[in-house]
Amino acid sequence: MTKIKQICDYLNQNDNYLILMHGSPDGDAVGSAYALCRALRALGKKADCACCDPLPRRYSYMTDGVENTNHNYEHILTVDVADPKLLGGLRKEYGDRIEVAIDHHASNIEYAELSLVRPEAAAACEVIYDVICDLGVAIDKKIAECLFTGIATDTGCFKFSNTTAATHRIAANLIEKGIDAGEINRIMFDTKSFARLDLERRVIEKMEILDEGKIAVLVLTAEMQEGLTPDDLEGINALSRQVEGVIVGITLREKEANRFKASVRTYDPVDASMICRKLGGGGHIRAAGCELKMPFDEARSTILAAVREELSK
Amino acid sequence: MTKIKQICDYLNQNDNYLILMHGSPDGDAVGSAYALCRALRALGKKADCACCDPLPRRYSYMTDGVENTNHNYEHILTVDVADPKLLGGLRKEYGDRIEVAIDHHASNIEYAELSLVRPEAAAACEVIYDVICDLGVAIDKKIAECLFTGIATDTGCFKFSNTTAATHRIAANLIEKGIDAGEINRIMFDTKSFARLDLERRVIEKMEILDEGKIAVLVLTAEMQEGLTPDDLEGINALSRQVEGVIVGITLREKEANRFKASVRTYDPVDASMICRKLGGGGHIRAAGCELKMPFDEARSTILAAVREELSK
Known part of the structure; x- marks a missing residue:
């Protein structure tokens, strides 16, 4: 029996679900949880959603009309959660009771009794889309809004290289459910505080801009971060690599006095993880990070030296 | 006989084509022209492309390997050209000889002997995609790169409300031709000078930011525009409407001393064209413009008064 068939049988045969999201929930987390919750309710099941952090206000169109019923939760599910650590404050209560995990992270540690993990999916919402179709639930406009949001946000609006032909085909099917995709995209991508x-x-x-335009260095001092929310800071690192000609973007973010988080974004052929590993950090080939416990000038020259060493290869 | 069948018969039966683009060519213009040119060459036909303006360097991956042969052009086509006026310097030589126009602008003035205009298409490349399929030409990777670029650029990477289910399905088919869509999107959307x-x-x-956050006013003085290319300025107006809560964004761009171009972008329910029409301009419901021949302070208060009048309705 395929994994997805097992999951659907499980969902059909049981009742009283709680669906958990990761902390600092993004569009894919909220979209996955609420799409699945709405589908389970459409099947006549009891289902609620929970997250250790408050959901950002801009996601309210996905949660509208799905008030938690606080029934007796018999079965605990997670969506888009690679590791129970990411459940934050909910881990203690539910971390050992997770029966089903539906996810798209290759790094999923397979902590659930039954895991459906598809690393080739651009978003957990792609996997949830297949689950809902297999459950035989008709995708209504609200479910389609949830799924579209998760797919759009995890792909940077179909911009990133994780976007596949399957991603576009699912988006096409969801648009045909009558959603206002342009308005969702406006809220997600064209609205800034x-x-x-x-x-x-x-x-x-x-x-x-240094080294004939190949390196860009951004600085976020503690003073610049005052009064800002995590939402305001999200993705600011990406600015460093956007300048034409730049192949290594460095962001130095002050965490406290003499402690900086360095984020390194690169383009082909520079390996960001090699740069950060030298300094005790790590990450992926195009995005990596490390911590530098030293004054700013020293942090700047330390990371620049590591970048230049890699660039000269 | 359908329009598309007529166009395909015409393309099959003739030879020695010149495909014209509009001036200030964008991704859809270049993508449409070079996709069609490559398809016609694959059929064994002679075909070249021409534009009154130089093609931006970032589009070179679409034109690579398609050098103009400067043969004797017997048949003149246009793609993505709503009006022969947009041909600029090429209008004099070819404006009266246009046999076929393939376009997606509702405002196309039907100047060609045979016009295929589909306003529901998000990009001219969507229409060209159908033409190439109907011609029976296999879409190779280079043609797919051209078509994908046009579709992605005219939809803001599938973000704008002109994006339909059909748009996403074509994108899916093109991705399956082996293109690196993530890299194309990076060049088009994540690279700034x-x-x-x-x-x-x-x-x-x-x-x-004025009127409890509902109005944003941007100013582009002549001094701020010094040394910038049209590319650098493209879409800068959109910034005005991006601030959370803003429903009317105004951009005042100094054209010369005491002459300003006012661009007005709005969100539901404010009608931008009503605002600009009062001042002798016009446009669409969400994006309109007018010219204000007066000093800056007067231009600012004039456009603000018109906006506030509309907002108070």
């Missing part, structure tokens, strides 16, 4: 825009302005102002 | 980034910084710095 003024604080975020102002942060971008200050980051660009301080940006250094 | 430093001059552009710096302009954004200066625009945000001067941005005014």
